[in-house]
Amino acid sequence: MTAFILVAGAHTGGWVWREVAAGLRDAGARAYEVTLSGMDGGGGAAGRGVDLETHIEELVRLIDRVEGQDVVLVGHCYGIHPVRGAADRRSERISRIVNVDVGIPEDGDPALKLVPDRTDRERVLSLAQEDGAGTLPAPAVEEWQRWGSVAGLPAEALARLTEQAAPQPLPTLTQPLRLSGAVAGLPTTGVLCTANGSSIAVVEAMVGLGDPAFQALADTGVTFFELDTGHWPMLSAPRELVDVLLLAAAGKGHRVAAVRERPTHLRPFLMDVEERPRERTGRVDLHLPDTDGPRPAVVFVHGGPVPAGARPTPRDWPAFVGYAQYVASLGAVGVTVDHRLHELTAYGRAADDIAEAIELVRADPRVDGDRVALWFVSAGGLLAADWLAAPPSWLRCVAASYPILAPLPGWGLADSRFRPAAAVRGAGELPIVLTRVGLERPEIAVTVEEFVSAAADCGAALEVIDVPLGHHGFETIDPTDESREAVRRAVGSVLGHLGAGTD
Structure with a gap:
């Protein structure tokens, strides 16, 4: 039986995965929708002192409690950082990592590197200088677009996203991810949300440029899926995401061919x-x-x-x-x-x-x-x-x-x-x-x-x-x-x- 551990992005918790987790259970899988420390919406004080290492250790403990060997770690947005950190420490337990509309961070990368807007990055750095153990306030309803496309999100889902969002502990964004290299050999699937600007065509173009940094995307253990929606598919397209996660766990998906002929x-x-x-x-x-x-x-x-x-x-x-x-x-x-x-x-x-x-x-x-x-x-x-x-x-x-x-x-x-x-x-x-x-x-x-x-x-x-x-x-x-x-x-x-x- 496959066990899916679902890790949410910045300002959100396990609640964003509710429909997806239910769909996975209906399909016969186990699903664990994770709310990491400081992300339960309890206020800024709840997140003080929490950093990326805190979240990684929490996932490691959860992996150790999950019975069986077939564990799929799913990370959305910020969540891919603790996912890769935990997978690096328990690589023998992980059958696949799924990146939901997010890139692949490497050793030394802080999650702040993923923040798309330069103004937001500078704001985080400024807040961290003032109080390195503090939190980043949750976005207002009109600010979510800065973190990723809200295409496909029903109005009520966007309102819920805003109402239940939690302040993000600053050290989770500024602390570098440390990897031993064990995670590098794990099978990986990328779920690309086309309304947020990512697509298989973009990946193929990057591989075709010939830069060694992108050649790993053509490995046989790497697959891709596209969803025609914005940055929060667990809220905008939960049924489609369930189907994709089940296929990903089975090793399915589009494989990018290595460049053997002239790109x-x-x-x-x-x-x-x-x-x-x-x-x-x-x-x-x-x-x-x-x-x-x-x-x-x-x-x-x-x-x-x-x-x-x-x-x-x-x-x-x-x-x-x-x-x-x-x-x-x-x-x-x-x-x-x-x-x-x-x-x-x-x-x-x-x-x-x-x-x-x-x-x-x-x-x-x-x-x-x-x-x-x-x-x-x-x-x-x-x-x-x-x-x-x-x-x-x-x-x-x-x-x-x-x-x-x-x-x-x-x-x-x-x-x-x-x-x-x-x-x-x-x-x-x-x-x-x-x-x-x-x-x-x-x-x-x-x-x-x-x-x-x-x-x-x-x-x-x-x-x-x-x-x-x-x-x-x-x-x-x-x-x-x-x-x-x-x-x-x-x-x-x-x-x-x-x-x-x-x-």
Whole structure:
């Protein structure tokens, strides 16, 4: 008989698992919905002195009391930290760990690293400095969205979440997780909630980048499921979560294949382009036309996050090289940049890298600094916000291909400046060229439609080029006539706004 130990996330206790636990018992399993110390809603004083180690030891004692060997540990949000800590100490008793809409923390990681919003992280650190043994107040009803998407949550469930939430002991968030390494070999299942911005496609893309840190996700003992709901599936989709947990315990689920062939982002560009001279300065590459005199420039901004260890880096990926060379073949300077969007918390750093690269490009004597276009790709689309909100005079066009144009839930950027769907209201008459793919992931397509609607409302100069049968990254995935025509149209439109070829 399988025993499921269900560990809740920040500010919540075993009560959030009630429906899931009942469903598991109905299916013949045992279920233990855990309320860790300080999480029973008894007030801030109940949590004083409680830390991550306290919660780990509580789970270890529970594991020791559970009869039988088939124990599945299920951790949601913060709960994955004590789950992995306990599993590391009782690895011989654990048959599988299930991560519910949360990543895999490693040795030395504090749970604070999981908090998506930078303002919230800074708040926790400030409170910890004032009183390291204190608690973080529970969110108000309108604040839960900052911790993860509330999509699918009925109003009464959100109200219950707020009413029963407990202050979170600060040391549970700030104390580093310590692991011996025993947990690393345990079978693992990730339950990805697509409305919160995670999906199997995202995992496969990260594995495909080739960074060694993500290769473990392709191990045979690692499986994945998707649920079309927000960050609290135990409240928004309990029946579906029960089904997934039972399948996970049986070793079922989607397995991500190890990269044995060329990943999609390293496949050839869909067009044959005559090679042009290429120069590298720091993080910036210039692809140069054969013409003399200052020429307009198109700066291509890649997406991400791209792990720091990924090789090759984006400016050497075939799509970016192909675009830059194509632009150069038509008389403009193509620019590719390796910015440092290595994690979701690094958008500010990436924005600084792009601004620095643009200054370098505009100062080059071969570039007409008053005729520059910026072209944003995928998650790099969020970096377009600054330029749309207050376009400088030299910016003649903004382009975007299959972009993310509003922060996805769970990214911790909801209140940040990186919201192109809001920033477009400041674009004025700036031409915007958007390449939209028909086979886009739903969570991204929503942001594109939000942007298109906002652009229409404010009368922005938006041109949309559709690729109905195109996927995200179509330039190396869909080498069709339709795709090639879309690239030609987009490049031709951008260069037209730059006046390329007219002087």
